[in-house]
Amino acid sequence: MKKSKTMLAVFIAPAVLTFLIAFLYPIIRTVYMSFFALENVTDKMDTWSFVGTENFITLFTQSPLYVQSMSNITRIWLIGGAGVFVTALLFSAILTSGIRFKSFFRAVIYLPNVVSAVAMGTMWVQYVYNPRFGLVSTVLNFLGFKELAQTQLTSPAYVFYALMIAYSFGMVGYFLLIFVAAIDGIPFDYFEAATIEGANFFNRFFSITLPLIAENIRTCIVLWSVAVVNFFAWSMVFSPLQPENGTVSPVVYMYQLVFGSNIMSTVQRNVGVGAAVGVTLSLFVIVIFGATSFIFRKYKVEY
């Protein structure tokens, strides 16, 4: 087909324009902003005052809540991530082992991903973890652990783990879907040949499945990192009134700092610090992207 420059522009320009307005321009401006001090996000650029790397230093040395929030998402990334990946891999191995109702199980496990995070979070906080009529306490009562059943699971002592488990529970389904599709893509003769040679379920899983879906695991690690860095709705649902140590995430911290009404009184409002939070989170993702590219570089497969 004949193509002209005008025609190309008609097809592509609107989408590229949205990219420039909603992504490129804001990203550049946020990075720039992170080196300046400004009181309101709507302040004109000529009123910003340059402070160099001071915003970043403030974050790491004078903002205990920010440090706590980074520690929270790092632990969710590591501990929750380990749980999510082990569970998703185990379930994908089970679902691809030839069991019945595979599609049904898969659909149910993925379900939390289509429901609003606020609705999901509310179900966990108000029902699953409720010490009066909640699921956990009912099960504990039934098993005879009357004392344990009274535990306030969303109290400061336990809220971090309560949050991490609730969040990770939903994410299992997402990665499960990707892993199941990847395993279904492995030629069946590989497994058959191994079975004939006497390999059992575990041999097959560790020697064939895992190396062949390594590339997908890597993609999922990057996706997991992006999801954890964006952590917001779940924190808000678990601590709706003000940020708490156990649940605060960097995005919540930024939100309170820039838009919040109950500002942490010790810190003077500086939107530049909020921008710096964004930059540190981007670096978190970039480092993980680079590291996984390096670690998984040997695992490119083609059938």
Added chain:
Amino acid sequence: MNNSFKSQIGKLPGYILVLLWCIFTFVVIGWIFAASFSTSRDIFSGDMFASGIILENYVKAWFANNVSMYFINSMLYTFSAIAGVLLISAPCAYALSRFVFKGNKIIQNMFISTMGIPSIMIILPLFALFTSLRLTNSRWMLIILYICINVPFTVFFLMAFFRNLSPAFEEAAAIDGCGPIKTFWTIMMPLAQPGIVTVTIFNFITIWNEYFMSMIFASRTELRPVAVGLFTMVQSMRYTGDWAGMFAAVVIVFLPTFILYIFLSEKIIAGVTGGAIKG
């Protein structure tokens, strides 16, 4: 694969694990659903239906607690935005997957890279931009925002569908004197329909459930979509102690995507795994 009884017995531990997980999911959702037809007193006493099945919670949530308003807002945002996204993304996806030109690969990578960008990186300048355009506190702002942030994924997703269509269609159209733009809208778009339906379902779910952006940009109550509305409602119900009403609100908010999923789960699952990456 061998599905004989004996081989299924060996898979028993697997069945049990997966089944337990599914039962947990059903119990949680089923209980919330049941509680939404109960009364707060009965929920606490443990005998959910002591006072029978109560529909009043829904009536109260829908009318007295503004859920109807949030719901209409969400409908408006979601439908306007998915139409806008499609209008902008489909031609671009088509051109990128069909034509060889300088910068094609760069544009593709540009769109893909946005999927790794934390949303916190874009919202501060966008807030300033919308304020200077006097668009804050208008419904347009959220619609424009939702269109812009969902374009990259939609382009990326649709490219795969246009790539698989045979170029013979366009050649035939060109011989008949049909211009490229008309060819695209009347011939290629209908052919890519399966992809368009799938990506539209994804965009529906994403925009319906969106929380972070609307929390920041829709500060006025009458502009709020369901996710933010539900959040505010849960807070107030903590003080009023209306638990049954709160669970009714939760059900109203999750029902649209839940029903969509019951009917279209196969399509949604195929979409997630078909090279696309979005939850």
